Amino acid sequence: MGVTSTPCDGSCGSPSDASTSAGQHLLVPEIEIEGWWTSLEYEEETIIALYAEHGTPEQFHSELKSDLDIERLPSGKFATNALVLACARPSGPTTCV
Secondary structure (H helix, E strand, C coil): CCCCCCCCCCCCCHHHHHHHCCCCHHHHCCCCCCCCCCCCCHHHHHHHHHHHHHHHHHHHHHHHHHHHHHHHHHCHHHHHHHHHHHHHHHHHHHHHC
């Protein structure tokens, strides 16, 4: 996979960039570098598209838990929590309609 970079718009590395969003001046400007390594044998665009979709199942899971009000299970006992989850499971697909 090749290395790509975002072109500088002319303000990169200028002295005005050497401060935080809170206004604190830095001796050395902050630099953020993003790099990806993969063993997938797809085109770069395909891999980036796959990565962009990786949070979708977690979002649905989180919304389902919040809709059923089971973000935190009610008991410290496994059997009680298992019963709560068993009762919530059948109602899951009906909340997505």
